[in-house]
Amino acid sequence: MSKLGRLGVLVVGIALVATAAGCGKASSTTDANAKVTLSYAVWDKNQVPAMQQLASRFTQDHPKITINVQLTPWADYWTKLKAAVTGGAAPDVFWMNGPSFQLYASNGVIRPVDAEIAADKVDLSAYPPSLVDLYTFNGKHYGLPKDFDTVGLWYNKELFDAKGVKYPGASWTWADFNAAAAKLTDKAKGQYAIAANLSSAQEYMYDTIYQAGGYVISPDGKKSGYADPATIAGLRFWTDLIKNGQSPDLKTMTDTAPINLFESGKTAMYWGGSWDAAEFSTNDYTKTKVDVAPLPKGQKQATIIHGLANVVSAKTTHPAQAWQFVKFLGSQQSAEILGQHGVIPAYNGTQNAWVTAHAEFHLQAFLDQLAYAVPYPVSKNTAAWQELETKYLTPAWNGQVDVAKAAGDLAAAMDAALAKE
């Protein structure tokens, strides 16, 4: 052990010296014509080829700038990024998501790009307004939208046929959904209508909360919406499915993730993001058996829209080049390349490439919902109250606490967390 420790210290020591030397070299090249390498951090392995392709296309136009695409898997992305930012070693350009954005913007570790947007006359109306809003903090814009996703109702045609249930369509309501759920459940065969997933608020409870006319967080980001009766109705939609045995209980969903239940034909429906198209088109079981429709209508129609943006580190030594790259990534040309690789590009008018890439599914359903899509609810420290959501709602999903009581307690705790922001 001690030998290993000593070796470790030696290695770390050498690494330190090396990085110190590296820092000396890298600094002070703000000249726009110098040869530079920008680091670009991403988390989706499936999109790395597309990112490489975009990077080399960019270098063709800007021979002096090379892009180093750095993949960090989702599970470690934010932990690593936070450490890198804290240590002053953040990548020059990186992917940002809604729940994390305000934390980074409010702490000044990413760069506002309003001056560059004005100077280069970038047209922000080329992107869905909810995405532009998502990446605006205190009236300043940070980065440009990359892609977006909405949530749809994926269903297993074979299981619907077996029970003689009509496929879901654009006109489906909660009542239609519940009637179908009752017919699709077959306890004896271990067959459920749907798994009421607690792990993905974006695909499950957030959607029904807004469909029920409730809200997660007030528009000013100061107050929780969980005490609102409409919000509670949105939550009860799911807990009732579990209570009625139309969804597996939380223990089963803990042991086997809802997406795996759907992919093995144990559940007939699955509320899933547009990104699942890539997964379902490669899975042997789902690629011929499933299709997708818009989410059913409650008090109103709603689906959660969320998207990523490319942002620039506040500490980058090459802000001009980094902006050039972000601008390129936000362009129509990049969006068209991106669309062929499994995500919906944010640039208006380029989404068709994505829809036609998987003709076996009715992907248009995701775009049709844009008209009433609700932005992903966020605040300055979104993660703090997202932890509270699972903490307080897990007992409700598990049937130990009534959902109204759980939601009330959650609202109080969330308000306290928001007050600390």
Place this chain on the structure above:
Amino acid sequence: MSLTETMGTARQARAVRATRAPQHRPRFSRARGAEALWGYALIAPTGLGLAVFYLWPVVQTAYLSFTHAGPFGGGNTWTGLANYRELLADSEVRQALLNTLEYTGLGLAGIPIAVVFAALLCRPGMQGVSVYRTLFFLPVVTTPVAVAMIWRWLYNGDFGIINYLLSLVGVAGPHWIADPRTALYAMVVVGIWMSLGYNLVILMAGIQAIPKHYYEAAAIDGAGFVAQFLRITVPLLSPSIFFVSVVSVIGSLQLFDLVYVLVGGAGQSARTNPAFSRTETIVYLFYDKAFQTNDKGYAAAVAMVLLLLIVALTAAQFRLQRRWVHYA
């Protein structure tokens, strides 16, 4: 520090006590000074590394625990004992402490198991010892995440092999890792299984250091395997047993990976597991506060509590060892 070092120091200590050097202070000659300087120079690389990478972070953590810390370093505001006051009132901290202590206590059951296995493997004439040793050691060198993934499948309540085997004898098994009544014990089993190989290697080395003629003498006096095991092996192995129990307690108190991958895992947060409140450990709570909810000051306070707990328990173990550990 290796076991032989521990034993060596203890032996020296005893020798010093026995001979008792004359009571005048050693004179500080120039030659001794130069020698000391060399000594310090030679340990400096390790010492500096320890100071920079271990001791300084401890000091930093202690400082952070009295602040409200910004998520990206800097922006720390001194809040005195506020974090500790909040911590004392936090029922989640209390529950995590209880879970951690229960896990640690139950995990100690792995040590007698390892002692028995080690004694059996060291019996004269035992065939294929190296094969067994390798088999037992494999879980130690396998990454905990991979181990936890496999166990997650074994424990699956609906499709797992454990419940399938139970169903053959007419028992409906629980959702082992999603049921608050079983989840902690399911974790303990995996923990013991993972550390068995490591303990085994240490204990087998200890057994091999016991002189053979003790056993021969005992055999002549008519002692069977069990009597030899209880009267010779266990007492003479006590330094090794002590060592593995100290390491095991410290390791158990720092449990994180099993919670993260076994209780959580499969793309889901451990928090959505209905058994989470019975399986959350202090280190998981620390991770959650520091890296999920960006409350680094509070997380530092949690870490300080863990530090105190480890120091207290280890000190207690070293005190108690006088009662049962025999350095031959």
